[in-house]
Amino acid sequence: MGLARGYRLSQDIAVCDAANTPMRNPWCGGMDRPQLMQMDLDADAILDIVVFERLDSRFRLFKGEQVNGKIEYTFAPSYQSVFQNCDCEGWALLQDFT
Numbered sequence: 001m002g003l004a005r006g007y008r009l010s011q012d013i014a015v016c017d018a019a020n021t022p023m024r025n026p027w028c029g030g031m032d033r034p035q036l037m038q039m040d041l042d043a044d045a046i047l048d049i050v051v052f053e054r055l056d057s058r059f060r061l062f063k064g065e066q067v068n069g070k071i072e073y074t075f076a077p078s079y080q081s082v083f084q085n086c087d088c089e090g091w092a093l094l095q096d097f098t
Contacts, residue, residue: 011027011075011077015027024072024074025062025073025074025075027075028060028062028075028077029060031051031053031060032053032055033053033054033055034051034052034053034054035051035052035053035054035091035092036049036050036051037049037050037051037052037092037093037094038050038094039094039096041061041063041076041079041082042063042079046064046065046066046071047064048061048062048063048064048073048076048079049061049062049064049073050062050083050094052088052091052092054090054091057088057089057090059080059083059086059092060075060077061075061076061077061079061080061082061083062074062075062076063076063079
């Protein structure tokens with residue numbers, strides 16, 4: 001009888017450079033042909049970044065937060081579900097009509 005092994009994805013593990021400085025957004029994956037757009041994903045009046053990777057038609061989202069008077073972006077995979085049913089093939093365009 002085999003042993004069942006569980007797997008849990010954790011993006012909470014700190015990744016540091018050679019000087020032991022924590023890297024920002026180390027778990028967002030690489031990008032080959034990104035198309036960058038802005039959108040307020042969470043209605044906080046701060047524009048967030050939506051990256052559409054044209055190579056594999058996937059979206060990566062980065063939430064903007066004001067920190068010490070400037071905007072910093074953090075990878076936000078929890079917003080991926082907003083775009084999960086998007087049938088995009090090689091390009092995407094976000095437009096705010098309000």
